[in-house]
Amino acid sequence: NAGVTQTPKFQVLKTGQSMTLQCAQDMNHEYMSWYRQDPGMGLRLIHYSVGAGITDQGEVPNGYNVSRSTTEDFPLRLLSAAPSQTSVYFCASRFSSGNTIYFGEGSWLTVV
């Protein structure tokens, strides 16, 4: 009963490095998304996908790439990390017609 699994939980990057946050769900959800959460702000949508092979930009997509080659996986790539990308990242999924969003446990990313 894994739900949404995201890794790593903690990561420190140097400015300019690239990395990928992994996200997998085993609930056969069509919709998957990535959010970032910063102090004093609501969750902000980075990218989302409504199915395999389909992705779209959210509110704050700059500096991030995504792909959705399978229903289960939705990795988030930081192309060239910047200190402004220091944040907590959450992967989430749900059925397209569903109201309940299931979140991963979060990834704490620090860019120095």
Added chain:
Amino acid sequence: RKEVEQDPGPFNVPEGATVAFNCTYSNSASQSFFWYRQDCRKEPKLLMSVYSSGNEDGRFTAQLNRASQYISLLIRDSKLSDSATYLCVVNRGNYQLIWGAGTKLIIKP
């Protein structure tokens, strides 16, 4: 002005008391509304959806006022375990969920 606004708190409330907080939204075309709960350093989890007629789930009551564009959450007989941050979420359609920054609630023994 943020599209979804919440009082950040914290609300410090004695155990057993009733507490209520509101969330205002600016987009009148918003379609559906939710309250999520987030514990410290954890992921958000759905607390309840908010229906036009108001709805109740145990000690929790949610209300929607479309005319004034706000939703509310009432917690009765508060428990220590209710301490958390409560996030207001507004669905404005087309896969766009707008999240409030949250209201922090601290229940004191």
